[in-house]
Amino acid sequence: MTNQRTATLTIDGQTTEFPIMSGTVGPDVVDIRSMYGKTGMFTYDTGYLSTASCKSSITYIDGDKGELWYRGYPIEQLAENCDFLDTCYLLKNGELPNAAQKEEYLTSIKKHTLLHEQLAKFYQGFRRDAHPMAIMAGVVGALSAFYHDGMDISDQAHRDVSINRLIAKMPTIVAMAYKYSVGQPFMYPRNDLDYASNFMYMMFATPCEEYKPNPVLAKALDRIFILHADHEQNASTSTVRLAGSSGANPYAVIAAGIACLWGPAHGGANEACLQMLEEIGDVSRVPEYIKRAKDKNDSFKLMGFGHRVYKNFDPRAKLMRQTCYEVLTELGLENDRLFKLAMELERIALEDEYFIEKKLYPNVDFYSGIVQKALGIPTSMFTCIFALARTIGWITQWNEMITDSEYKIGRPRQLYVGPARRDVKPVEQR
Ligand SMILES: CC(C)(COP(=O)(O)OP(=O)(O)OC[C@H]1O[C@@H](n2cnc3c(N)ncnc32)[C@H](O)[C@@H]1OP(=O)(O)O)[C@@H](O)C(=O)NCCC(=O)NCCS
Numbered sequence: 100m101t102n103q104r105t106a107t108l109t110i111d112g113q114t115t116e117f118p119i120m121s122g123t124v125g126p127d128v129v130d131i132r133s134m135y136g137k138t139g140m141f142t143y144d145t146g147y148l149s150t151a152s153c154k155s156s157i158t159y160i161d162g163d164k165g166e167l168w169y170r171g172y173p174i175e176q177l178a179e180n181c182d183f184l185d186t187c188y189l190l191k192n193g194e195l196p197n198a199a200q201k202e203e204y205l206t207s208i209k210k211h212t213l214l215h216e217q218l219a220k221f222y223q224g225f226r227r228d229a230h231p232m233a234i235m236a237g238v239v240g241a242l243s244a245f246y247h248d249g250m251d252i253s254d255q256a257h258r259d260v261s262i263n264r265l266i267a268k269m270p271t272i273v274a275m276a277y278k279y280s281v282g283q284p285f286m287y288p289r290n291d292l293d294y295a296s297n298f299m300y301m302m303f304a305t306p307c308e309e310y311k312p313n314p315v316l317a318k319a320l321d322r323i324f325i326l327h328a329d330h331e332q333n334a335s336t337s338t339v340r341l342a343g344s345s346g347a348n349p350y351a352v353i354a355a356g357i358a359c360l361w362g363p364a365h366g367g368a369n370e371a372c373l374q375m376l377e378e379i380g381d382v383s384r385v386p387e388y389i390k391r392a393k394d395k396n397d398s399f400k401l402m403g404f405g406h407r408v409y410k411n412f413d414p415r416a417k418l419m420r421q422t423c424y425e426v427l428t429e430l431g432l433e434n435d436r437l438f439k440l441a442m443e444l445e446r447i448a449l450e451d452e453y454f455i456e457k458k459l460y461p462n463v464d465f466y467s468g469i470v471q472k473a474l475g476i477p478t479s480m481f482t483c484i485f486a487l488a489r490t491i492g493w494i495t496q497w498n499e500m501i502t503d504s505e506y507k508i509g510r511p512r513q514l515y516v517g518p519a520r521r522d523v524k525p526v527e528q529r
Pocket residue numbers: 368392393399400401402403404405406407408457459462463464
């Protein structure tokens with residue numbers, strides 16, 4: 100970082116200088132931390148459109164180039180050469196594990212896959228038709244009741260155990276939410292299986308018959324986990340940082356991230372994409388819907404197209420597209436009605452002037468919804484899968500914040516536009 104360059108701000112003829120900071124890559128930032136002290140003014144930036152809320156060395160996105168890196172490694176290379184637990188290790192520790200480190204990491208994760216039996220009983224308190232994200236927010240938040248006393252977040256060893264616990268237990272928590280909703284018995288984790296296969300086992304096995312996770316499908320699921328593991332300072336990650344900045348219990352903090360992710364503008368898009376495909380229903384109706392998406396007077400948008408950050412192809416979408424083909428071929432679903440419809444939509448949108456001009460490409464949610472449906476995951480569980488995968492990103496960002504020497508409780512300012520000072524009148528005069 101260099102502070103040599105400065106930015107000059109002139110307010111009412113009064114000039115103040117602010118240092119400019121540079122990261123490894125990406126836009127420079129103007130350091131305005133001293134602005135209120137020097138000028139008596141705040142900045143106004145709803146939605147953080149121009150505000151960097153922290154320094155981070157975890158994830159980098161270049162939306163114009165369509166690049167996503169975890170700790171400097173392009174997502175394409177990680178998806179091709181690593182599995183999800185390699186990715187977790189990388190995000191958390193900054194480097195990929197060697198063989199011995201991986202072995203040790205797997206052992207430490209597998210130590211924590213079981214849920215406390217008392218916690219498993221929590222599920223009975225929910226209605227069977229409760230949204231699984233509501234159950235997840237409740238159960239993950241409740242972990243804080245089990246691991247609070249004696250937990251010292253200033254101690255790295257304590258933080259490491261919490262991080263491993265979360266990564267290990269999240270598949271168990273998600274699968275139990277599903278099993279509860281369909282009224283089937285919980286399946287306990289099997290530590291002889293890899294991370295994704297164990298999750299599939301807990302989701303789809305029953306005590307009545309043998310279940311062998313299909314390796315092609317497990318690999319597809321593992322890829323979904325890798326692609327969703329982190330995405331720098333998005334809404335849920337910023338929620339986690341803000342909630343955690345008060346020194347709150349990390350499990351409660353992750354529950355806050357889950358609550359934020361649940362919103363349709365964030366984690367709910369692949370669910371919306373599948374609902375749209377169902378609504379379109381048939382290939383013959385694709386032109387009609389493309390026309391509606393382009394009509395300024397129609398609020399309909401093509402779900403799964405466009406992205407706030409990626410104005411080039413979403414690099415995750417390319418990888419998910421490949422996985423989508425692999426899964427549908429493995430399952431013999433190439434001629435599936437919804438898949439054919441999705442491919443026709445993709446073909447037309449990629450050729451259409453409107454979508455080309457506005458740089459609207461299919462995003463990762465477009466393909467991941469189709470893959471998850473093919474895997475047998477119900478639509479209402481899609482955001483839970485996203486939460487499972489994003490947990491490592493959330494907790495790594497939390498860990499980075501706690502260890503940052505510049506870390507402070509998050510406390511934004513405001514522009515007050517309410518009534519000016521006034522006096523309370525006696526009730527008979529109001
Ligand atoms: C993701 C999204 C919110 C990004 O929005 P954004 O960065 O604010 O982009 P804008 O809404 O400014 O879009 C630019 C233009 O493209 C149009 N547009 C954007 N996404 C579109 C879509 N999916 N279908 C049709 N038109 C779309 C907008 O209407 C706008 O048109 P205008 O220039 O005539 O006003 C938006 O593309 C969207 O709603 N996509 C569908 C939902 C989705 O898949 N979300 C998942 C995100 S991971």
